[in-house]
Amino acid sequence: MNSTNLQLKITLSLAAFSVVAPIGAKPKTTKKPNVILIFSDQHKADVFGYQGHPDVKTPNLDAMAKAGVVFNRAYCQNAISAPSRMSMFTGLYPRTIGAMDNAPLTTNIVKNAVSLQAALQANGYDTYAFGKRHLDSGADKGWTIEKSHLAKESLSENYVSWIEAQGLADEFGEDWAAEFGKYPDGNSKAGTKFPTAKMGTRTTRLQENMTMEAYSTELTLDVIRNHKKSDTPFFCFTSFYRPHQPYNPLPKYLSMYDITKWGKGTLQNDGLEMPESMHQPADELPPMLSALRKSKSGIWCLGLAAEDEQLYRNYIGSYYALVTEIDARVGDIFAELEKTGMAENTIVIYSSDHGDFVGGHGMIEKAAMGHNVYEETLQVPMMFFWKGKFPAGYENNDLVGLIDLYPTIMELTGSKKPQTNYNLQGISLAKTVTAKKQINRNYMVSENYSQATVITKDYKLGIMLDPTAAAANRDYREFGNMLFERKSDKHEVKNRINSTALQPVIKKLTSYYAEFEKQISDEGKAEMVKKHDASTKKRN
Incomplete structure (x- = not known):
């Protein structure tokens, strides 16, 4: 890509670095490793060539996996964007900070939280965020420079205003409208009506160097170039909007x-392989998903797709194409690290906030809320690379989560943890990525208002919750709990909750959730529920 096309060069002046972290002045340090956290939105964990996928082409990410460390059992703490990201950047579970859905978060604990980037800034790092952040309050503090895809996150400089300056507001507006029916906020054409597209899928008219992924990448490349001779280490959150919908492939x-x-x-020079669980009966799914499967109207017209499976193929093929575009951008970043000689002192991490159904269970996107159990949405990719430092080709099958990234990055960079009145709730994976240390974790938990899921090596228990008045329309307890056996039911189509033989397993996993509730504070969730209840009473 051509940097002059984007006209977004970052000048590393004293003024550019005058931002002071909220937890103290930036000390002088010896050069620590740089960190680039490449983060896609909604990337299903097995949609990679190195995972043996029959279709998708990801040569650069495959090379990263071969040369680095892969965690095959990594999970998000809530399969919705904002809660997942808020948890990752604060190092606290969603229930603790109150991030259970995408609603704006204003809890006391998140206001006072010290974010990962703020903690690194206090340890001498310049911190950058390029692309969608989807963070609130304290979780979004501590950036030296940030430029978002979304106008609401970066009012002065963002992708939407920039793309208009290139004379391409209509082209991007049509992409955005595939899901929303109008152009995005942030430029003079905001709100312009344009038709939606079935399954939110429409091929883009933009050129490759004009996409949101190109925007985030070029800004990242500039950071690498400008830090080549700098004594100041950097942390860069390179965030890709894709393969999240709307699905607008090149x-x-x-x-x-x-x-x-x-x-x-595709790898057999044939048509797309049909997702194995695509024809699962809709009535076997939780109520919200079942209703979506039967709908023949709106954008997510899965009822129509069941009659015309070309709609499924359009969506799935577009999703794979977006992943392949991201892979190309990852290749650009690695090429620049090698070109500048920065690879030896830069840790690169690849992950995502949650997955996408990609046709599994006949579903599309993540279908947020009403469920929080399926592997397609809960499992996330997680890879680490540091040239010459991490064991090449090491695959770990222990249970880990996005919540572990904060303590892991702090330890890998030799950074001091911030002084807070709370402890980080994840664990450091540093000794695993450097020395293959085993992680002794019996279970992981992921939860939203509707459902909490306990994940173990061999089983998964989805517990339908009382969502309280904060989300009364998400009460699906009548549907019942869900149990899946990993070894015999890879695609999670057989709910074994009524199996007599597995009742001891259900009892054990239920006790794990009780232990989790006891150990992990829900003060943020309780505060959000209280605020919602008060607001409801006031309106009534």
């Missing part, structure tokens, strides 16, 4: 996939 990448038919897969 023709270049969509043409790599035969979406005209089902077949043995």
